[in-house]
Amino acid sequence: MRLIDIYQKVLNLENLTKDEAISLYIDAPTSELTFLAHELRKIHKNDDKKVGWIIDRNVNITNVCIAQCKFCNFCRKPNDPDSYITSLEQYIEKIDEMYKIGGRQLLLQGGLHPDLSLNFYVNLFKQLKSLYPDLKLNALSPAEIVHISKKENLNYSEVLSKLNEAGLDSLPGAGAEILSDRVRAIVSPAKCTATQWADVMRAAHLINLPTSATMMFGFIETLNERIDHLILLRDIQAEKPKNNFGFVTFIPWTYQPENTKLQNLYPDLKKASAIEYIRTVAISRIILNNIQNIQTSWLTVGKDIAQITLYGGANDFGSIMIEENVVSAAGAKYSFDKEQIQKSIKEAGFVPLQRNQKYEFIEQ
Ligand code: SF4
Incomplete structure (x- = not known):
């Protein structure tokens, strides 16, 4: 198909096939790719x-x-001297700090701890919700749900429902990296498979638990695998019950190599370039025409590139992330406070609006 015909298909809001998406990514000039993505953002968000x-x-x-x-510098083994489980007192201290500056959402993530049971998470969520009734818990990930399900011999739906009843408000899409079992066998063989990740999300969508979709890219995956990842997300979203939340956003970020085992195994791996990030955000908006929000990742690519992506499909600048330990441990060095994030959005020519974890604006 000629490039111009693919452009027309995009603007007609038709789903691209894999071959069309690959041709578009490879052949379209960046200005045209980002133009198309920006047009779709205007159509889907009814706003620019x-x-x-x-x-x-x-x-x-x-x-x-x-x-x-192999890309994670954050994880520890159970008996490592610097391993930890966060205590209730520590949560209280951190939540109080967040409340003081107006935050009401905790992004709770961790590792696959061999000893933490479903009851541990249920009790934790209940305790936090009884102490802070208006706190929103955006917690765990499909990898942890698969781990807990195996440990408890329960299906994903049962685990998610119990966590939801205990206070889980939404499920982050972390741990997707690239949803290809070839890639996962090399970089994260002990983590959930691509099918397991997808099945957890399907189960979450059936009980109307809002989720997010992510992609960490720019390491050993091929362009084919990135496009397959995006098409799988589009397919999962298409299966959700019509009025349920499903994926409320898609967040692509770049692999951070610093001092990871993966960098030792593949010393020639280069971080994704600025142009690659900008083009990937744009192709994501184009393929994922059933996901409303595309969040840019200032944490991994920096303010300037994140600002440019607002003209190429992205409509969300994400969080000020008062505390982030996982990506930072592998070299991401950027940070924002609430004034700086709004200033950056304005500087790029847009209107910053604070939102909640369901991507609903809480100011007009
Ligand atoms: S990326 Fe997540 S699942 Fe993988 S080792 Fe680190 S904490 Fe564990």
Whole structure:
């Protein structure tokens, strides 16, 4: 198909086939690719100016993880001297700090701890919700749900329902990296498979638990595998019950290599370039025409590139992330406070609006 015909298909809001998406990514000039993505953002959001942002705090439940992914500098083995499980007192201190600056959402993530049961998470969520009734818990990930399901011999739906009843408000899409079992066998063989990741999300969508979709790219995956990843996300979203949340956003970020085992195995691996990030955000908006929000990743690519992506498909600047330990441990060095994030959005020519974890604006 000629490039011009693919452009027309995109603007007609038709799903691209894999071959069409690959041709578009390879052949379209960046200005045209980002133009198309920006047009779709205008159509899907019915707006071309508002950019969402949120105050939240990323707290790690534990740094113990049996998966030991090769790109992860954060995880520890159970008996490592610096391994930890966050205590209730520590949560209270961190949540109080977040409340003082207006945040109401905790992003709770951790590792696959061999000893933490479903009851541990249920009790934790209940305790936090009884102490802070208006707190929103955006917690765990499909990898942890698969781990807990195996440990408890329960299906994903049962685990998610119990966590949801205990206070889980939404499920982050972390741990997707690239949804290809070839890639996962090399970089994270002990983590959930691509099919398991997808099945957890399907189960979450059936009980109307909002989720997010992510992609970490720019390491050993091929372009084919990236496009397959995006098409799989589009397919999962298409299966959700019509009025349920499903994936409320898609967040692509770049692999951070610093001092990871993967860097030792593949010393020639180069981080994705600025142009690659900008083009990937754009092709994501184009393929994922059934996911409303595309969040740019200032944490991994920096303010300037993140600003450019607002003209190429992205409509959300993400969180000020009061505390982030996982990506930072592999070299991401950027940070924002709430004034700086709004200033950056304005500087790029957009209107910053604070939102909640469902991507609903809480100011107009
Ligand atoms: S990326 Fe997540 S699952 Fe993998 S080792 Fe690190 S904490 Fe564990």
